[in-house]
Amino acid sequence: MQNIECVVDAKNKLGEVPVWCPREQALYWIDIEGCLLQRFIPELGEVKVWKMPERIGSFAIRETGGLIVAFASGFAFYDLETEKIQWLSKPESHIPRNRFNDGKCDRNGRFWAGTMDDQLSEHTAALYCYNPDGTVQQRLKDVGISNSLAWSPENDKFYFADTLDGSIYVFDYDHDSGQIANKRVFATTEEQPGVPDGSTIDEEGYLWNAQWDGWRLVRYAPSGEINQIVDLPVQKPTSCMFGGANLDTLYVTSAIWDLSSEQLKKQPHAGGVLAIDVGVKGLPEPRFKG
Numbered sequence: 001m002q003n004i005e006c007v008v009d010a011k012n013k014l015g016e017v018p019v020w021c022p023r024e025q026a027l028y029w030i031d032i033e034g035c036l037l038q039r040f041i042p043e044l045g046e047v048k049v050w051k052m053p054e055r056i057g058s059f060a061i062r063e064t065g066g067l068i069v070a071f072a073s074g075f076a077f078y079d080l081e082t083e084k085i086q087w088l089s090k091p092e093s094h095i096p097r098n099r100f101n102d103g104k105c106d107r108n109g110r111f112w113a114g115t116m117d118d119q120l121s122e123h124t125a126a127l128y129c130y131n132p133d134g135t136v137q138q139r140l141k142d143v144g145i146s147n148s149l150a151w152s153p154e155n156d157k158f159y160f161a162d163t164l165d166g167s168i169y170v171f172d173y174d175h176d177s178g179q180i181a182n183k184r185v186f187a188t189t190e191e192q193p194g195v196p197d198g199s200t201i202d203e204e205g206y207l208w209n210a211q212w213d214g215w216r217l218v219r220y221a222p223s224g225e226i227n228q229i230v231d232l233p234v235q236k237p238t239s240c241m242f243g244g245a246n247l248d249t250l251y252v253t254s255a256i257w258d259l260s261s262e263q264l265k266k267q268p269h270a271g272g273v274l275a276i277d278v279g280v281k282g283l284p285e286p287r288f289k290g
Contacts, residue, residue, distance in 0.1 A: 114146020198239025242282020
């Protein structure tokens with residue numbers, strides 16, 4: 001078993017979306033239900049927290065500074081210094097049961113973010129692409145819970161999970177246009193202990209997925225077959241990303257969510273950020289080009 005260290009005992013209700021910033025040598029992540037943005041600088045052991053006015057589903061670092069954020073209600077720019085918000089678009093303001101969830105930038109600097117049914121029952125959600133020119137395009141509809149956005153190193157495949165379906169899908173991806181096509185099942189958790197949450201791609205093109213309620217990470221080969229399982233000391237891992245100076249540390253976020261006090265005694269680091277050496281490196285996370 002790999003050496004697993006809890007580097008930030010954050011006790012987040014719903015820790016999510018780790019993003020490594022190579023320029024700052026820092027890990028950013030969020031607590032969706034706590035309305036928090038957090039930053040950890042490993043070299044200093046320093047943690048900073050920003051309180052948000054509403055739940056934050058995902059974000060990406062902007063090339064020009066600050067963040068692009070998918071708040072629960074829509075897209076916005078966020079200035080880390082002034083803490084000012086510039087609202088951009090609220091494409092689902094007419095669907096009150098939905099909120100934004102997972103999101104990431106593709107390697108052309110477009111920010112993709114999907115919504116979810118906040119009641120965890122219906123396929124009322126969708127996947128959107130926010131372009132650097134300010135336009136918003138719906139790329140997928142009839143989604144339950146958007147998760148697990150990732151692109152193959154060759155930029156020809158796009159991965160996306162619907163947690164409500166218990167499936168990770170793969171699409172053909174046109175890097176220039178951002179179009180996705182030919183949706184098919186990449187992997188299913190039907191006979192596994194958990195359901196798919198957030199993912200990242202390593203330099204070998206394998207998909208690492210955090211399995212919510214599964215106490216584990218699963219590494220999938222490009223064929224969709226399980227290549228490796230990493231058992232974790234937390235029941236609800238939520239997402240993962242490679243970081244560190246050489247992108248060889250896999251950071252994993254997790255959640256307390258609805259765990260009882262008795263359950264928490266058996267997993268004292270639930271809601272924390274874990275760090276693992278899994279023997280492979282990741283890829284640098286793209287920035288939003290706007």
